[in-house]
Amino acid sequence: MGYINAAPEAFINYFAYEALGKKQYNKAKALFELNIEWYPESSNVYDSYADYYLAQKDTANAVTNYQKALQIKDITETRSKLNALTNKRTIKSATVDLQKYAGVYVLETYNISIVLEIRDNKLFAKVPGQEDDEFEFQSENIFTVKGKQGYKVTFEMDGDKPKGFTSVQPNGTFEATFKNR
Numbered sequence: 001m002g003y004i005n006a007a008p009e010a011f012i013n014y015f016a017y018e019a020l021g022k023k024q025y026n027k028a029k030a031l032f033e034l035n036i037e038w039y040p041e042s043s044n045v046y047d048s049y050a051d052y053y054l055a056q057k058d059t060a061n062a063v064t065n066y067q068k069a070l071q072i073k074d075i076t077e078t079r080s081k082l083n084a085l086t087n088k089r090t091i092k093s094a095t096v097d098l099q100k101y102a103g104v105y106v107l108e109t110y111n112i113s114i115v116l117e118i119r120d121n122k123l124f125a126k127v128p129g130q131e132d133d134e135f136e137f138q139s140e141n142i143f144t145v146k147g148k149q150g151y152k153v154t155f156e157m158d159g160d161k162p163k164g165f166t167s168v169q170p171n172g173t174f175e176a177t178f179k180n181r
Contacts, residue, residue: 006038013048014170017150020055028052043072050081051149059085077152080138096137098123100160105176114176 016031032052035045050065066082069075098118105114115126116135123135123143135143135153145151150170156163164177 009035009039009042009045010170010172012038013044013150016048016052017170020052020149025052025056028055041072043069043075043078045069046072047075047078047081048150050078054081054085055149076139076142077144080142084138097160098137100157101135101155101162103162103181104179105162105164106179108175108177113179 012031012035016028016035019025019028019031029052032045032049035042036049039045046065046069050062050069053059053062053065063082063085066078066085069078070082098121101123102116102118105116106112107114112128117124117126123137125133125135125145127133133148134146136146138144138152141155141157143153143155145153150168152168153165154168155165162178164175167174167176
């Protein structure tokens with residue numbers, strides 16, 4: 001019919017990160033590059049491609065792709081990743097009061113309780129039926145999940161009290177509401 005029918009960006013990204021997690025680097029690279037070809041105006045495709053290079057320990061190409069992503073859209077998470085690579089962190093995680101994020105949250109879509117707790121000065125998420133995940137500080141109220149590519153957790157705060165958080169993952173975006181400490 002004369003037009004390209006591209007798969008959704010998030011769909012390709014999901015499979016690319018899955019391949020990256022399984023150390024299928026050639027497959028991951030091909031999928032990230034396909035996303036760039038089909039969605040060249042998306043900052044996310046360059047951010048994701050930079051994550052691929054970071055997994056390959058190719059810092060120079062990671063920095064280049066984070067910069068491309070930021071030229072399209074200045075996103076806090078991408079800026080934090082770039083700053084971490086170029087040693088320009090403005091806030092050190094050691095100085096962050098992780099306790100303000102601790103408590104019980106309810107994942108709205110599935111009505112599942114998620115407990116965030118502090119262990120050894122680190123923030124961990126306990127989700128029923130899953131291994132505990134460590135949240136890594138990126139910038140104020142923004143965390144990534146240690147050892148998992150493409151995860152970003154952004155807390156909505158009312159002063160020092162959380163209202164909830166949004167978790168963006170390769171398989172979707174999930175909202176959680178703060179329940180209690």
